[in-house]
Amino acid sequence: MLKFTAEHEWLKLEGDVATVGITTHAAEQLGDLVFVELPEVGAELTKDGNAATVESVKAASDVYAPLDGEVTEVNQAIVDDPSLVNSDPEGAAWFFKLKLKNVSDADGLMDEAAYKDMIA
Amino acid sequence: MDDQTNDQTALKITPLHALHLELGAKMVPFAGYDMPVQYPLGVMKEHLHTRAAAGLFDVSHMGQVIVKAKSGSYADAALALEKLVPVDILSLKEGRQRYGFFTDDNGCILDDLMITNRGDHLLVVVNAACKDQDLAHMKANLEGCDVTLLEDRALIALQGPRAEAVLAELWAGVSAMKFMDVREVPLHDVDCIVSRSGYSGEDGFEISVPQAHAVAVAKALLEHPDCQAIGLGARDSLRLEAGLCLYGNDIDTTTSPIEASLEWAIQKARKTGGDREGGFPGATRILGELSNGTTRRRVGLKPEGKAPVRSHAKLYADAQGVTEIGEVTSGTFGPTVEGPVAMGYLPVAQATPGTQVFAEVRGKYLPMTVAALPFITPTYKR
Known part of the structure; x- marks a missing residue:
């Protein structure tokens, strides 16, 4: 199941684990990324708290935690090559996997249609 | 800018x-x-x-601004503008351009500009954000000159x-x-x-x-x-x-030209012992700093890691953030350098290329090395 946040993140839910990344729209808005900083595996994230940082030539931007949970895995590939976030934001350029504190929290997020309406 | x-x-x-x-x-x-x-x-x-x-x-x-002496003489316009900038404008040849800056009474920088000898007048180009202020400054202080913004x-x-x-x-x-x-x-x-x-x-x-x-x-x-x-x-x-200053970031009314490592833009005629020594706002401080040096200098900074270090990041002598020694004034990712690049101010003792300092970024202290400017090799056709 795919969910979206107003902060332009996508979550792919599998059981109680969400794979999180930023949307194509967000990647386009940010422009060419040159640096990505990801949370540590094991970090406890709080919804709307800072989870990661991405930087373009122009500016740094925060990526917020979409829900409460614990980071179980991070994608080193986007740290090594930040441009992957521009080329495949909703695929290979996922950011981290989050073991959700309450899976039901995801019910409050947008589905794809609602997100598309929001950015339209 | x-x-x-x-x-x-x-x-x-x-x-x-x-x-x-x-x-x-x-x-x-x-x-x-x-x-x-x-x-x-x-x-x-x-x-x-x-x-x-x-x-x-x-x-x-x-802002493209014409400065023309009412007398029609280039020298009169040049000498009038020399009262506002520590640059040799009188000896600038026709069809030649020079970099300069308006200084204030504290010896700091009001704006930087390009100055051209256009035969019987001067053409100066000033930053957009300072345009109104520069125009007023020139109109008020350039005696015997007409100052016209080319709109x-x-x-x-x-x-x-x-x-x-x-x-x-x-x-x-x-x-x-x-x-x-x-x-x-x-x-x-x-x-x-x-x-x-x-x-x-x-x-x-x-x-x-x-x-x-x-x-x-x-x-x-x-x-x-x-x-x-x-x-x-x-x-x-x-x-x-290219190691070039951005007005409002790297230079402003808190930085003197010597602190900003821009002494190359002050020609001999305006320095102590020169034909037209001083005679610009803040000359006492600026000429004093030319002779005696400053306590801090603008330097190039190369982050050792991959993270860009942006303007306003604080600089420390140590990796624990105990002794604050300066600040980054411009920082970004340099696509040609293929890594982050920055400029900032450091005490003279830490301003030598090769010196390691630490920048505070998101609660971490990232190592940076003082680097010679520019970061690239310019291709100016001299």
Whole structure:
């Protein structure tokens, strides 16, 4: 199941684990990324708290935690090559996997249609 | 250039505004103007294109100002302006340009500018954000001179190793110009003022065009396959790699020219013992610093890791953030350097290239090495 946040993140839910990344729209808005900083595996994230940082030539931007949970895995590939976030934001350029504190929290997020309406 | 203003309500536009929209630019408010920050190519490729070929920049937001003595004498205009800038303007030859800065009574920098000897008058180009203030400053203080803002001219920068070839399509005489030469030439049957200078570290030109013809000239230049429109985003990363100051970031009314490592712009005639020693605002401090040095200096800073270190990041002598010693004034990712680059101020003792300092970024202390400026090798045609 795919969910979206107003902060332009996508979550792919599998059981109680969400794979999180930023949307194509967000990647386009940010422009060419040159640096990505990801949370540590094991970090406890709080919804709307800072989870990661991405930087373009122009500016740094925060990526917020979409829900409460614990980071179980991070994608080193986007740290090594930040441009992957521009080329495949909703695929290979996922950011981290989050073991959700309450899976039901995801019910409050947008589905794809609602997100598309929001950015339209 | 200056910090951007975000007042969207009263944004001014340049004569090339419609062309930017036609080219698909992403527009942002900058110094009161609606300006292109990038085109569909994106900041990274725009930067690299400028270093490899030629980039066209709209810098029409900058102020082009004529200073003419009522006597009609160049020397009178030059000597009047010398009262505001620590630069030798009197000996500037006709058709030559020089960098300078307005100083205040504290010996700090009110704005930086380009000054051209145009025969019987001076043409000065000032930053967009300081334009009104500079104009008032000159009108109030340039005795016996008429000061006129040219509001009917665009300014187009053409920068990069192919800039000469691109401009040669419109004017074959371009190859005779050297760095900092200024010529009045017909481009597209329009009288333009062309200087061989810029803000990218590359060879290139700045072209002052009557506004009614600005789009035609820009389009004629963009027709060349090597020429691409470039936004303010890449303009900033290009100038930072080239070690050039951004007014409002790297220099302002809290920095003296000597602290800013700009003493190269003060010629012998204006220094202690020179023909026209001092005689500009803040001369006591500036000449004193030329003799005795300063406590801090603007330096290049190379982050050792991959993270860009941005302006206002605090600099420390130690990795624990105990002893604060300075601040980053500009920082970004340098596409040509293929890594982060920055500039900032450090105490003289820590300002030697090779010195390691630490910048506070998101609660971490990231190592940076003081580096010689510029970060790239300029290609100015001297």
